[in-house]
Amino acid sequence: MPIQTSLGPAPYVLLAILLSASPAWAGCKDKPAPGVDFSGCKMEKINLQNANLQNADLSDARLSGTSFKFANLKGANLSGAKMSSVILTRANLSGANLSGTLLRSSNLSSANLKKANLEDANLNGSFIVGADLSGANLEDAVLARTRISGTKFLGANLEDAKLDQADLKGSNFKGANIDGASFFDAKLDNVTWVDGRRCAKGSVGTCR
Numbered sequence: 001m002p003i004q005t006s007l008g009p010a011p012y013v014l015l016a017i018l019l020s021a022s023p024a025w026a027g028c029k030d031k032p033a034p035g036v037d038f039s040g041c042k043m044e045k046i047n048l049q050n051a052n053l054q055n056a057d058l059s060d061a062r063l064s065g066t067s068f069k070f071a072n073l074k075g076a077n078l079s080g081a082k083m084s085s086v087i088l089t090r091a092n093l094s095g096a097n098l099s100g101t102l103l104r105s106s107n108l109s110s111a112n113l114k115k116a117n118l119e120d121a122n123l124n125g126s127f128i129v130g131a132d133l134s135g136a137n138l139e140d141a142v143l144a145r146t147r148i149s150g151t152k153f154l155g156a157n158l159e160d161a162k163l164d165q166a167d168l169k170g171s172n173f174k175g176a177n178i179d180g181a182s183f184f185d186a187k188l189d190n191v192t193w194v195d196g197r198r199c200a201k202g203s204v205g206t207c208r
Contacts, residue, residue, distance in 0.1 A: 032056075039077075059097075 028041035032051040039057045045065035052072045060080040067087040075095045086106045094114040103123045108131050115135040122142045129147060134154040142162045149169040153176045160180040168183075172192040188203035199207035 027037045028043070030036055030038075032048060032053055033056075034052055034054040035056060036053065037057045038061050039059045040061060041058075042062045043066060044062055047067050048071055049067050049069045050071060051068070053068075053076055054072050055075045056073070057077045058081055059077045061078075062082045063086055064082055064084040065086065066083075068091045069087050069089045071088070071091045073088075073091055073093045073096050076093070077097045078101050079097045079099045080101065081098075082102045083106060084102055084104045086103070088106060088108045088111050090110045090112075091108070092112045093116050094112050096113070096116045098121050099117050099119045101118070101121045103121055103126055105125045106123065107127045108123075109127055109129040111128070111131045113131055113133045113136050116133070117137045118133075118141050119137050120140045121138070123146055124142050124144050126143075126146045128143075128151055130150045131148075132152045133156050134152050136153075136156045138153075138161045139157050139159045140161065141158075143166055144162050144164045145166065146163075147167045148163075148171055149167055151168075151171045153171060153173045155175040156173075157177045158173075158181045159177050161178075162182050163186050164182050164184040166183075166186045168191055169187055169189045170191065173194050174192050174196050176194050178194055183205055185205055188199040188205075188207050189201045191199040191203070191207060193199055193207040197207070
């Protein structure tokens with residue numbers, strides 16, 4: 001008859017318990033998929049073009065130099081991520097959380113950022129031509145020295161945002177909240193202003 005012991009669970013049971021308690025970074029080698037947890041992961045200078053990362057968690061991840069061209073990041077959490085020099089051309093970021101995200105010198109041309117949260121995000125020196133930021137929250141965001149021509153800001157919140165020296169030619173700010181926003185030396189040629197009027201050619205810093 002086998003001798004019973006009181007030493008607790010068998011070793012393989014203990015191993016299973018330890019694995020189940022592993023930190024989130026254990027998922028950094030997972031394949032890109034909707035809802036995947038890449039929070040805090042280092043994924044720099046890799047190719048994630050066309051990846052489906054809808055509702056994924058990439059908060060506080062290090063993603064500089066990575067390509068998300070045509071990627072689906074709808075509803076994804078990118079808050080606090082380090083994303084300098086990333087490519088987000090034609091990416092779907094509608095409803096995504098990019099609050100506090102570092103996006104300096106990045107390419108977001110033709111990206112869908114409808115209703116995205118970019119509060120306190122830093123997009124200094126980025127290229128955002130033809131993007132859609134309708135209904136987005138850009139409160140306290142830094143968009144200085146960016147090229148944002150032909151971009152939609154319809155109904156967006158730009159309270160206290162910094163758009164100094166930005167090229168905003170042909171963009172649409174109708175219905176946007178620009179209370180406290182800074183447009184020092186910004187190019188506003190043919191911009192549709194918050195009240196619906198068209199800024200004259202040569203407008204700099206103020207719509208005239």
